[in-house]
């Protein structure tokens with residue numbers, strides 16, 4: 225005997241196996257699940273019309289059934305394309321700990337170091353070069369024996385599993401998966417860097433910023449385009465805006481904001497200059513360590529346009545040897 229609830233169950237199974245999907249695929253799955261259950265017993269009453277309203281009702285029911293698991297099947301928009309997407313999201317902010325099923329503590333430490341570099345990237349560029357990403361291995365060194373070669377493999381895995389995105393220019397940035405699933409972590413650890421779109425209020429790591437000094441307006445490119453069709457003034461400071469999101473004097477957010485010379489510097493690291501106590505940095509805590517807080521204090525009150533990176537070490541020395549062969553062997557065995 226089948227029932228209407230079976231359609232939800234079928235749908236959830238498909239969702240669990242996919243994680244993230246486009247709105248189109250989600251709708252198709254819904255349709256197929258309904259048809260499959262209807263085919264099994266044609267005495268069941270199903271909504272005849274399958275439009276937006278019925279879809280909405282179905283989503284409410286699906287979410288009700290997974291609510292006790294702290295899961296949510298949530299709608300969002302792809303940051304670059306603005307395309308409607310759906311994902312199964314864990315509402316608990318300690319999601320990063322759940323990466324432990326796939327990664328060793330060292331690898332998670334490395335991932336967090338990368339997230340930090342991406343979140344603190346100058347001029348709201350929210351990305352790191354591959355060289356800078358590998359450089360982080362030497363920073364977590366005292367507590368790890370990961371070599372650069374190993375780090376390269378791990379980086380590839382972060383990209384393959386959808387935690388990081390590698391751009392055409394070879395830079396690493398946060399993926400949709402990370403932005404969705406680790407949103408709680410990002411918000412807690414980087415409250416000053418975490419940006420939300422003025423229009424859709426979803427998280428923003430690429431798009432446009434108003435050029436007025438200290439104006440907090442940030443928009444996804446697709447949100448800007450839709451808004452600009454109706455109005456030509458910034459919704460916050462009412463300054464006149466050019467037509468296209470890439471037109472000057474609007475400022476880019478994301479990879480387009482990278483400036484010449486950014487790559488040679490680590491992200492605001494005054495502590496490293498003052499002393500070399502890196503233990504606090506790698507304490508592996510979920511909450512930001514003293515260094516991060518200090519970093520934010522430095523950042524506060526600084527307009528993005530005159531971001532001063534003088535305090536950074538330029539062209540940091542390459543670490544001498546990455547790991548001895550014994551260390552590499554240890555590292556490998558620790559992964560078994």
Ligand SMILES: [Zn+2]
Nearest residue numbers: 421424444447
């Ligand atoms: Zn938006």
Ligand SMILES: [Zn+2]
Nearest residue numbers: 434439458461
């Ligand atoms: Zn403005």
